[in-house]
Amino acid sequence: MAYLIALIPALGWGFMPIITGKIGGSSANQTFGIGAGASIVGIIAFLIMRPQVSLAAFLFSLVCGALWSTAQVGQFISFKRMGVSNTIPLSTVFQLVGNSIIGVLFLGQWAGAKSLIIGFIALLIVVIGALMTSVSDGQSEKKVTTANFLFLLMTTVGYWIYSTFPNLPLVKNQDPVGVFLPEVLGIFIGATLYATITTKGANWKQKENYLNILGGLSWGIAAFAYIFAARELGSNTAFIFTQLNVIIATFGGILLLHEHRSAHEMKFTVAGIALIVIGSICTIFA
Template identity: 45%
Template sequence: MAFLIALINIVAWALIPLTVRKSPASQIVGMGIGASATALIIYLFTRPAFVLATWAVAFCAGALWTIGQMGQFISFKRIGVSGTIPLSAGFQLVGNSLIGVLIFGEWPSATAKVIGFIALALVVVGIVLSSKSDDPAGGNANAGNVLFLLATTIGFWIYSSFPKLISKDINPGVSGLDYLLPEMVGVLVGTTIYVLTTHSGRVYRQRATWHNALAGIEFSIGTLFYLFSVKHNGVTDAFIYSQLSSILSTFGGSSSSTNTRPTAR
């Protein structure tokens, strides 16, 4: 059952690259609208308990997710989709694994740590190699662009690890349903702040923005099952499972490389 939950998360997030289009601003705004609307509908049907501390932490996690996702969208333009996704997945994999092991005490035995870090190193090597492209139109993965992607990935690290923080230290009985709406509201507020600071208000009038709301629905559903997966599998394993979506996204980005529209994680 735990892996089935993770599988739904994988599929939902893997669909996002096949959905989004146009500029990074329309992508992030559309996702914020779609994700928050979906979370609100789920909330109205389930009516989970309101706990202020849970809402505050979840809201911050959602807002910080915006930083990571904007960094990824911008990197699609700079590096290319099939170059960005493996690098982003690698940065997230290393960061979230270290957070899970060092902060939350996952992989408790010495044997588990040795095997885990060896496996992690092999995965990272594979991700770096898969990001190489012979296509001259594939983007420019220079040091500056890679460092920009790494810096913005910090938003993803916080977003991925906060559910475990809540369930461990703040509200042990919390479920994904308790966490989903405030997190998606944080996503919406984060995207709105981005629009206001970049003077991109016109994106709300673009058809592509509302099309990208479909990706927000996929993201919200995937996030709900990621939250369930964190509870059942732990931060490290849940995140590693979730990054199987990057394999599908990479193939999707490669197969559409002749299309000028950027795609998303």
């Protein structure tokens, strides 16, 4: 049962960009939908489970959730610039490499020469895989350029903060279910501010603003399930299962969103995805 639960985050996070891509709308509509949908999941979970959380941890989680929304905005903009099938592999690699480096420098992970060697070899495999998925024949309008690459990298900082904060002393000993609600409420606040400011309130009259809540429900269910997967299997094993979302989102973008790939590009994409998954698995041995 624990392994089935661990598959939920992979499915939810993998299908989220497919759902929002199918619905369409602006990055403001899509970001608002994620915040609103995730908040619905968070409120229901909080009312049913009634977890305990301190005021300080609540407020801190709220801020971290708002910072996460900045990264999600960057990802949605990148979907439109590069396509889902290009963005997700790169975003996954940026998150994995960034979180690993933060873990080594500040959280005492990969202690010892052997762990460092294994860890950085695994990250090198992941980076090579990401570069392979970005190989382009130049025929598609949605492709990885230097500007698009750097934009996605810079906005990924919000994901790094969000991923690191559960290990900080203020929230480390809190019930994960307890901090889940303020996290998603922070996402909702950040998303609402972004959508309202960038569209000057026009988003509230657009149906895509509300249809994209379906993508938010997918994301929220995945994030909530991950809490229990990590409890049952450990965060390392649970994380490996989440990497399946790269496969779902990448090939879903190609097949369901009709993002063009030539036969030559597909060979590199398949090989690159395989390396990303292999490298991610290798990090647990570091």
